Amino acid sequence: MESMRTLTGEQNLVAVMKGVGELRVEERAVPEPRPGEVLVEVASVGVCGSDVHFFEHGRIGLDVVQPPHVLGHEVAGRVVAHGDLVPGPAIGARVAVEPSRPCGTCRVCRIGRYNLCPDMRYFSAPPMDGAFARYVTAPASFAFEVPDSVSDDAAALIEPVSVVLYAGRRTGIRAGDRILIAGAGPIGLLMAQVARAMGATRVIVTDTNARRLALAAETGATDTVDVSKTRPQDAVPEVDAFIECSGNPAALTSGIECVRRAGRATVIGMSPEQTAEVPMAVMQAREIDLVPTFRFANVYDAAIELVASGAVDPTAIVTGHFKLEETERALRAGRTDPTSVKPIVRPWA
Amino acid sequence: MESMRTLTGEQNLVAVMKGVGELRVEERAVPEPRPGEVLVEVASVGVCGSDVHFFEHGRIGLDVVQPPHVLGHEVAGRVVAHGDLVPGPAIGARVAVEPSRPCGTCRVCRIGRYNLCPDMRYFSAPPMDGAFARYVTAPASFAFEVPDSVSDDAAALIEPVSVVLYAGRRTGIRAGDRILIAGAGPIGLLMAQVARAMGATRVIVTDTNARRLALAAETGATDTVDVSKTRPQDAVPEVDAFIECSGNPAALTSGIECVRRAGRATVIGMSPEQTAEVPMAVMQAREIDLVPTFRFANVYDAAIELVASGAVDPTAIVTGHFKLEETERALRAGRTDPTSVKPIVRPWA
Amino acid sequence: MESMRTLTGEQNLVAVMKGVGELRVEERAVPEPRPGEVLVEVASVGVCGSDVHFFEHGRIGLDVVQPPHVLGHEVAGRVVAHGDLVPGPAIGARVAVEPSRPCGTCRVCRIGRYNLCPDMRYFSAPPMDGAFARYVTAPASFAFEVPDSVSDDAAALIEPVSVVLYAGRRTGIRAGDRILIAGAGPIGLLMAQVARAMGATRVIVTDTNARRLALAAETGATDTVDVSKTRPQDAVPEVDAFIECSGNPAALTSGIECVRRAGRATVIGMSPEQTAEVPMAVMQAREIDLVPTFRFANVYDAAIELVASGAVDPTAIVTGHFKLEETERALRAGRTDPTSVKPIVRPWA
């Protein structure tokens, strides 16, 4: 591991969650890549709503943070060292890092649904540390080289683009489709862009936040509906599919009611509740399948292609940049700044 | 329409619903087959739970009976006359009659989902009359000839076999699968048989009725669970798919919780409620798709094959035969006879 | 049929094929729309390679022209009269006419594959007359209204757009895919555009005609390969799917060899031979499915959406306009004018 020499004596800087609402930047040893891994010098890390939720509440559902813990899983950087036996990206390669570390041998891994691996380890999902740091290691096979046309921020945001591309595939979005999306947060906004890239010709986004609806209209939506003023069922034509990105139970029901016969309803958004009420009589009469998604699998390469080709621009939702020392401010931006959508932490800035 | 001559002067006998809980057998003119139709001399008509519900309540959801109305849609008989231009089954052919009359030209008809046709006419579904009668007409293309190995009763029950075969296909049952079925009524019982015919090697049926569970065990289930005594989650191994055939909201939730990662939950059973509560957090974490089914499409031929080959025997659930004049008793059998599962009306007996 | 009054006394003008290579414009009675049909005043008719082949050879495979016969099946116009019982497009509506008239009741019609209907009647396919005429009738349900953003020429070319959109769906083109297309004729050129609209980020078109490759590069291809100079296997990266649009047997083999593991090869192009040689050892080792397509089904509405939204512009391949009296010149343009790609006949010009 010759290349590590250049790192000798260097320290990693890591933004560590010390408790609910508490964050501190610490020096730690630069991690050493194990066989099959690469060491990545982190360039950009996106702040995800789940990071914010973990930071504010210490948990999401059954996932509980045991501090000290490191958040951050939307990550891009540059390969600076290799573990043994790595045929992956070369030293110096710019990479988008898929946060997944599935076991690779269980039933769901083998059938291609590795996102459901019961032994999955995933950046920032307890107990695995995340990427608000100057250096992280990653499996070489999950470090995807990106071309120059993909900026560091865009490379970090390949992660949420993957979430929505995977959902779009599970939804079976087809060229010429009409798609309804509930929620104009980062996921809903990117979903609109990706739906367009998949050929949807009508993409309707609903929310109650006028500013976000305006951003949706600028970045991919053909129509927006302010559901604080209008019920979607009244404003929206029958759609081929509905994609729930808001986590709002009412949005789930009203969205499904807009789906036409033989259509689909996909659920990305997570509600705080364990159960959901769905309009089953309508679903039965129209045979609307309900398709929940969990993270993603097998889409990082295609997501990079879409961004590299310009079909999707995830940086359109970036609203601020923060140093590693400002990670806490980045995590609080959603509360303090009404214009914040997607903050980015740049550990070397 | 030469063959009609033999019917000249003959009258049809029809069991007519005159109001909620009121039935009377009447003489009516023998219907004349229109172009593309055949006239069927009815041999057997199964009594479906929906017939019973219409009879007792006058409605199911938004479907309201306007008496006089004729119930009955599980129907088999013999072709006795042709309308013009009929290349369908010959005079004398024994047929299972698919009750569907879709428009054939709308979007869903064209994509092969004709069961969702908004202009569907279906035996016994208001306002279209059903088949508790000596003669009915049907589109020649929906009158499927059956071989001698399929009895009249079995031919009538091709309809509920089609319901479950269609559900089995939408579920994606595969050879070697473990399938959980909630409800040991006619649909659940036939679902168990068809799941076995599709290659499922473990078929677990739940109910609270010990007699019906015993029948399930005799006719297809490899395991039964009395859910008045045991929670299915405690008794059942993880299954590849769950199929709800009971209409019971609690069964829906507990059944979904038994499904393993990347599995499916299919809903045939109709609850009186418009909405249903589903365990969304579990569905998301495991990506369990929820697949509602409505009647069926494109399976009558395969259902006949399964019955003709002996792989499925729907007569195993027949519990009584009734004359046309006894149709009301047949409709009340479920209330009056605890052993009743599937009564059959034989209009010429 | 009140609206017909305005046509009283008017004559239809029809370009009639009187024999191989013989065409004459004749007056015929304006056809009367039957129940369920509309009468269309034809605005634009595209010339398809199959029209040219019928005109020059009198046959394609087993389909033999019995003159007098009318060619032309890429047709758009305006509804000017209704038969009885028509809930379709209103009088005055501009429509793209799907040339299909399937039976609607056979097995393949019912499963949604009506393009395979053994009783299909299709504009210009013997013995059914086509649309090089001022008026044609069509089933109302196959006359699709188009918005103003779709020109008459574009509306006529919804037909070939449907051919390639259907092929793209059968291929399973996904956003981010790399697609190889053999042949830069009208179908290959439109296939490239539609592949892009479906999200393919790399679309490689091969041909031996430099002018057509240049047109491909202008209208959708990201890469072109002149296969008179370079073997595609040497020039092309591994692709997710290959789509044969040239009818050239050598192109089929070399194209399949460029497909990566688990990919697909789709065949639109028709060769004069009844059989084809395929690289089976490669197909087995990589499990490359071979997917032939025949016309299309269930895509006219989506094709219109793609054109209306600007995602696909079929008029980019239009190379000339001809009066009805010039139909023979339009059919010969491919031989006489090396720049000709897609001639359009305008019966009222």
Place this chain on the structure above:
Amino acid sequence: MESMRTLTGEQNLVAVMKGVGELRVEERAVPEPRPGEVLVEVASVGVCGSDVHFFEHGRIGLDVVQPPHVLGHEVAGRVVAHGDLVPGPAIGARVAVEPSRPCGTCRVCRIGRYNLCPDMRYFSAPPMDGAFARYVTAPASFAFEVPDSVSDDAAALIEPVSVVLYAGRRTGIRAGDRILIAGAGPIGLLMAQVARAMGATRVIVTDTNARRLALAAETGATDTVDVSKTRPQDAVPEVDAFIECSGNPAALTSGIECVRRAGRATVIGMSPEQTAEVPMAVMQAREIDLVPTFRFANVYDAAIELVASGAVDPTAIVTGHFKLEETERALRAGRTDPTSVKPIVRPWA
């Protein structure tokens, strides 16, 4: 690895191919299971046609044997030792061993198509040694425990059952289907059984060998056709799918011609030729997809279920048992004994 102590000092016996047509039984060290592996005491090994071909010709296509080489990949036995970190089957467990060792991290592995892994290692496929031996090691995750209802021979033959079950899934065999199978060798015979287990109600097997056709009729086929006497197109009704198991180019063509519209043709059999001629005009007119299969993925568990439940009995094709020292005779049985179908080597007999 405590359990290994019992093996101290013991030697492995291995039947080693020393050259084309040369085999010698040798003593070798018992292999030591690496982390994640188990050591299996081999009970039964089936002789596959590919073993015979390697033995007789030293190669199959591009796969060339470099002697010394060990053949045999249909293998079952008992776990007698564990490598480190093995949560797989316990010591003493009876197992069917899937011969696959895919890399687990490449694109095709991740999408669930690990049979196409370019770095696949597979028992007996050069350069990896096979299982004609008393002991082999295997990844714990590919050693599938079998219940007592599965005999050692049956457990060994889970491998060819997996080949055909996988092909049946890729074919999309559905309950009620009519399936045509070319070739009544071990694969064709098992394909017939598995097609029945998947619910096919009509299974037609063709061959030129009357004895094998009789075996087909005894073990799963509903119909057999001796194609030395009758062309299949003349004897066979239109089928939903055709599965080529003979490797005979003529069978491929005639079989495809028996497939009905929208059907499928699957190719398991390997011909000595690199290319194959297919009836493309028919395939296009009927949209018959051509689906090649290569080994299998993700079916060992379901194959075990089918055998354990009695739905499939692979021992019905076993025609002889051989000691390890008789492996050469087992490999030559197909040439010397016209009744031989599937010889089994029992290394401890």
